[in-house]
Amino acid sequence: MSNPAPTAPRRLVLIDGSSYxxxxxxxxxxxxxxxxxxTGALFGVxxxxxxxxxxxxxxxxxxxxxxxxxxxxxxxxxYKANRAAMPDDLRAQVQxxxxxxxxxxxxxxxxxxxxxxxxxGTLALRAAGEGIDVTISTGDKDFAQLVRPGIALxxxxxxxxxxxxxxxxxxxxxxxxxxxxxxxxMGDSVDNIxxxxxxxxxTAAKWLGEYGTLDAVIAHADGIKGKIxxxxxxxxxRLPLNRTLTTIHTxxxxxxxxxxxxxxxxxxDALRTLYARYGFKQALRxxxxxxxxxxxxxxxxxxxxxxxxxxxxxxxxPADATDPALSAPGEYETVLTSEQFDRxxxxxxxxxxxxxxxxxxxxxxxxxxxxxxxxxxxxGSGAYLPLAHDYPGAPKQLDRTEALAALAPLLADPAxxxxxxxxxxxxxxxxxxxxxxxxxxxxxxxxxxxFNATATRHDMDSLARRYLGYETVKYEDVAGKGxxxxxxxxxxxxxxxxxxxxxxxxxxxxxxxLSPKVEAVSGLAHVYxxxxxxxxxxxxxxxxxxxxxxxxxxxxxxxDLGKRMLAAQQKATELxxxxxxxxxxxxxxxxxxxxxxxxxLVKTPSGAPSTNEEALEAIAEHHELPRVILEYRGLSxxxxxYTDKLPEMVNRDTGxxxxxxxxxxxxxxxxxxxxxxxxxxxIRTEDGRRIRQAFVAPQGRRIVACDYSQIELRIMxxxxxxxxxxxxxxxxxxIHRATAAEVFGKAMxxxxxxxxxxxxxxxxxxxYGMGAFGLARQLGIARGEAQDYxxxxxxxxxxxxxxxxxxxxxxxxxxxxxxxxxxxxxxxxIHARNAGLRxxxxxxxxxxxMQGTAADIIKRAMISIDGWLAxxxxxxxxxxxxxxxxxFEVEAGFVDTLVAEARERMSSAAxxxxxxxxxxxxxxxxxxxx
DNA sequence: GCCGACTCGTAC
DNA sequence: GACGTACGAGTCGGCT
Numbered sequence: 001m002s003n004p005a006p007t008a009p010r011r012l013v014l015i016d017g018s019s020y021x022x023x024x025x026x027x028x029x030x031x032x033x034x035x036x037x038x039t040g041a042l043f044g045v046x047x048x049x050x051x052x053x054x055x056x057x058x059x060x061x062x063x064x065x066x067x068x069x070x071x072x073x074x075x076x077x078x079y080k081a082n083r084a085a086m087p088d089d090l091r092a093q094v095q096x097x098x099x100x101x102x103x104x105x106x107x108x109x110x111x112x113x114x115x116x117x118x119x120x121g122t123l124a125l126r127a128a129g130e131g132i133d134v135t136i137s138t139g140d141k142d143f144a145q146l147v148r149p150g151i152a153l154x155x156x157x158x159x160x161x162x163x164x165x166x167x168x169x170x171x172x173x174x175x176x177x178x179x180x181x182x183x184x185x186m187g188d189s190v191d192n193i194x195x196x197x198x199x200x201x202x203t204a205a206k207w208l209g210e211y212g213t214l215d216a217v218i219a220h221a222d223g224i225k226g227k228i229x230x231x232x233x234x235x236x237x238r239l240p241l242n243r244t245l246t247t248i249h250t251x252x253x254x255x256x257x258x259x260x261x262x263x264x265x266x267x268x269d270a271l272r273t274l275y276a277r278y279g280f281k282q283a284l285r286x287x288x289x290x291x292x293x294x295x296x297x298x299x300x301x302x303x304x305x306x307x308x309x310x311x312x313x314x315x316x317x318p319a320d321a322t323d324p325a326l327s328a329p330g331e332y333e334t335v336l337t338s339e340q341f342d343r344x345x346x347x348x349x350x351x352x353x354x355x356x357x358x359x360x361x362x363x364x365x366x367x368x369x370x371x372x373x374x375x376x377x378x379x380g381s382g383a384y385l386p387l388a389h390d391y392p393g394a395p396k397q398l399d400r401t402e403a404l405a406a407l408a409p410l411l412a413d414p415a416x417x418x419x420x421x422x423x424x425x426x427x428x429x430x431x432x433x434x435x436x437x438x439x440x441x442x443x444x445x446x447x448x449x450x451f452n453a454t455a456t457r458h459d460m461d462s463l464a465r466r467y468l469g470y471e472t473v474k475y476e477d478v479a480g481k482g483x484x485x486x487x488x489x490x491x492x493x494x495x496x497x498x499x500x501x502x503x504x505x506x507x508x509x510x511x512x513x514l515s516p517k518v519e520a521v522s523g524l525a526h527v528y529x530x531x532x533x534x535x536x537x538x539x540x541x542x543x544x545x546x547x548x549x550x551x552x553x554x555x556x557x558x559x560d561l562g563k564r565m566l567a568a569q570q571k572a573t574e575l576x577x578x579x580x581x582x583x584x585x586x587x588x589x590x591x592x593x594x595x596x597x598x599x600x601l602v603k604t605p606s607g608a609p610s611t612n613e614e615a616l617e618a619i620a621e622h623h624e625l626p627r628v629i630l631e632y633r634g635l636s637x638x639x640x641x642y643t644d645k646l647p648e649m650v651n652r653d654t655g656x657x658x659x660x661x662x663x664x665x666x667x668x669x670x671x672x673x674x675x676x677x678x679x680x681x682x683i684r685t686e687d688g689r690r691i692r693q694a695f696v697a698p699q700g701r702r703i704v705a706c707d708y709s710q711i712e713l714r715i716m717x718x719x720x721x722x723x724x725x726x727x728x729x730x731x732x733x734x735i736h737r738a739t740a741a742e743v744f745g746k747a748m749x750x751x752x753x754x755x756x757x758x759x760x761x762x763x764x765x766x767x768y769g770m771g772a773f774g775l776a777r778q779l780g781i782a783r784g785e786a787q788d789y790x791x792x793x794x795x796x797x798x799x800x801x802x803x804x805x806x807x808x809x810x811x812x813x814x815x816x817x818x819x820x821x822x823x824x825x826x827x828x829x830i831h832a833r834n835a836g837l838r839x840x841x842x843x844x845x846x847x848x849x850m851q852g853t854a855a856d857i858i859k860r861a862m863i864s865i866d867g868w869l870a871x872x873x874x875x876x877x878x879x880x881x882x883x884x885x886x887x888f889e890v891e892a893g894f895v896d897t898l899v900a901e902a903r904e905r906m907s908s909a910a911x912x913x914x915x916x917x918x919x920x921x922x923x924x925x926x927x928x929x930x
Numbered sequence: 931g932c933c934g935a936c937t938c939g940t941a942c
Numbered sequence: 943g944a945c946g947t948a949c950g951a952g953t954c955g956g957c958t
Contacts, residue, residue, distance in 0.1 A: 202934090225956085482932065583952055585937050604937065605943090612938060637939055640951055666947050670942085677949045680941035688940080712942090768945035777944080836943055847946040851942090855947095883942045883947085 012059040012127045016138030038089040059261040063109045063116040105264035121248035127258035145179035173205030181214035184242035197231040332501035335385040351377040353417035355507040358426045361487040365428035366658045374500040379509045382501035391490045417441035421507045427540045447514035449664035450528045458664045523822020538866040545877040546656030550694040551647035558643040568632035575625040669855035695926035705929035707885035709917040712850045718912040722799025729914035736760040742796045769843030811845035819852035861909035
């Protein structure tokens with residue numbers, strides 16, 4: 001990163017102290033120091049402050065609410081009336097907090113009769129007016145109304161940063177100047193301001209998008225239909241008041257201005273005393289450390305919490321985007337003449353690495369036709385080479401065959417590095433046009449994914465907005481959307497150039513920003529360089545290989561399923577005494593629970609009575625209908641999702657089904673599969689397995705399936721180093737049986753099938769962070785009994801218990817967990833105030849190292865096997881990956897060789913403390929190969 | 931017709 | 943509320 005120029009703008013940070021104190025208090029466990037004084041909130045605030053100060057802003061104010069009535073209380077006596085008094089444990093931390101804030105050199109602002117919000121608003125506007133860059137640090141969404149050039153919002157809870165209209169629009173769906181109206185419609189339960197009933201952010205944003213302002217929404221209230229319209233009309237009288245209450249004042253009288261808030265030198269002795277008293281060890285170390293630099297996680301993604309308390313410095317995109325070359329519009333050239341083309345070829349040849357992007361007429365890379373290619377060699381410029389634009393008046397374009405022939409040596413040259421965004425798609429398109437791209441070295445989608453799998457979407461538009469502060473030309477802008485869209489070949493070459501060349505240019509700019517972030521953390525760099533990038537061409541080949549499907553067999557199955565569905569439907573109609581839509585959970589619920597008065601034992605997440613399998617099973621003894629519905633559902637699922645769908649997905653050219661693997665799909669690092677999803681083909685039921693029988697090998701070939709045995713449990717053994725678990729895997733025993741023997745205190749041979757089943761449920765449940773409640777439900781036993789099992793398990797496998805606690809703690813301390821290979825997963829909700837969210841994040845934290853390491857391992861195996869298969873492409877193909885399984889299509893005479901080689905490469909894809917066992921099977925179809 | 935929220939169910 | 947990670951079919955209500 002370059003040094004700040006002498007003319008760098010002055011910076012003011014306004015900290016919403018009250019909101020932080022409350023947030024930290026509720027987000028953190030009730031910690032105390034050795035003397036028993038509460039320190040949890042203090043700890044959170046202190047860490048947040050240290051992170052904020054790391055960037056040494058010139059001016060800082062820590063603003064807190066003052067006691068006393070404000071104008072809002074006068075206007076609306078119920079304002080904040082539902083707010084409980086400050087808990088004693090929190091009150092006790094206020095004074096120490098102020099002492100620390102002072103000692104850090106910050107100014108505390110507390111103005112009688114004025115809320116902190118209005119103080120902040122006033123200072124922000126004044127500072128911005130004086131050319132000072134303002135950052136408001138708060139968890140309160142209301143401040144979004146203040147965002148404008150020079151005023152940014154940082155939310156340390158979510159790690160988000162709102163610094164432009166676009167960012168506010170992305171988050172709330174409205175512009176900053178509409179936020180007040182949005183809040184007025186939504187209301188605010190925390191402040192006891194009722195809004196329009198049932199109107200949340202979505203509805204409010206929709207109305208404002210439509211009418212523009214609250215006044216216009218009010219004016220059109222009669223025209224809004226439905227229940228929500230009634231609610232709106234009922235709320236009309238109070239909306240103007242709401243607006244007044246939610247408007248942050250920016251003109252209150254203050255005796256100090258922005259430049260009076262200079263950040264002073266900190267008072268080291270005072271800090272040392274305070275930190276020591278409250279037991280803030282890390283803060284103390286920093287105080288004594290060389291140069292007294294705040295410790296940080298250098299490579300943690302910007303804006304993601306990464307300190308002990310979960311608060312982060314919020315250096316995000318803009319800090320990275322200060323190089324104007326990276327956020328300014330680019331200059332783009334349309335290549336129509338051979339002179340232009342030659343000039344660009346020369347540039348590409350001279351470049352150390354260039355970016356490219358293909359434009360086509362389809363999202364499906366296995367049938368897309370190439371329409372043009374774009375390139376860039378340096379940020380700010382790019383070229384678009386149109387090859388197949390075809391509309392009345394379209395200019396003559398260079399000959400496609402000749403142009404591709406000229407490009408091929410560059411793209412195929414292993415000595416020349418190429419980059420792209422989601423380049424697997426382009427690799428497909430170019431391969432189908434006779435060009436094999438080699439040395440595809442960088443992919444900005446994967447850089448973003450490895451850097452932070454959860455923080456954002458990884459599409460180029462989002463990344464450009466986030467990391468460059470740049471709004472790209474959207475596909476819809478040039479080609480329209482939906483039914484009104486036109487194929488890219490009919491997009492004007494001018495529009496196409498704006499869009500396509502920009503993509504290549506933006507890819508290059510993004511790489512400049514993202515690459516250092518990835519390279520800064522050795523684990524991330526490893527995952528990116530050694531796993532994700534080498535995997536790209538491997539996945540491209542697996543997808544291109546496709547898998548052969550017996551479509552006729554599936555159609556026969558569809559017909560059979562259809563008959564049985566009809567029978568079930570007739571039976572259901574008979575039992576119900578009337579017709580109803582068996583596919584409608586809503587209608588079914590009315591029938592079962594309202595009309596037939598069957599007990600509604602299970603609720604959906606939204607509180608409605610559920611008709612899911614568990615609910616139907618529970619009432620199956622009271623009535624025949626639930627059983628029939630279950631039968632129908634099973635058949636219907638198989639037909640609509642699989643036997644009807646798969647034959648449709650057979651590629652016309654290849655006669656095979658080509659799934660698409662999403663490398664940046666699952667946050668844990670797993671692949672995801674779609675169009676069609678071939679990672680959820682049924683296996684558990686007999687009817688389901690018949691579908692696998694339709695995944696076949698051609699004449700003379702076999703299907704070979706190799707899968708890791710219990711890979712995630714083995715990784716748990718590796719990570720936990722639990723002696724008993726390690727021993728069990730070392731011995732090669734049936735792990736669930738061994739667990740049952742251990743837990744129930746029996747010899748392996750004496751374990752009953754029920755005990756093994758229970759042990760299996762525990763083993764799996766633990767990896768998902770399941771509790772006693774879930775285990776009880778799973779096994780149909782009492783919760784107390786389930787709790788006993790779990791306690792017994794942990795007493796036998798204390799290493800596992802310690803590992804889980806360690807993992808939770810790590811997630812809380814640093815905000816992320818890691819796989820064995822260094823992949824990181826950030827847990828955004830690990831400090832959430834909402835207990836449900838927080839518990840969910842803890843479960844994800846426990847699962848991610850295991851699921852993620854397993855994903856890393858099979859990816860490594862795929863790369864290794866693909867390397868070997870390169871010399872045997874005519875005899876064997878890798879055709880599917882299903883998380884712990886690889887499926888191959890192999891010449892009959894080559895099966896033994898492949899099985900031996902694949903199993904060896906899979907087993908040795910990682911060196912864990914336990915062996916990696918690989919099972920394999922061979923057959924005429926996928927079912928037989930199991 | 932298109933879209934999003936919701937419910938349900940398949941895999942590992 | 944209660945078991946992690948995905949994708950996708952179908953309904954339903956609201957909109958164009």
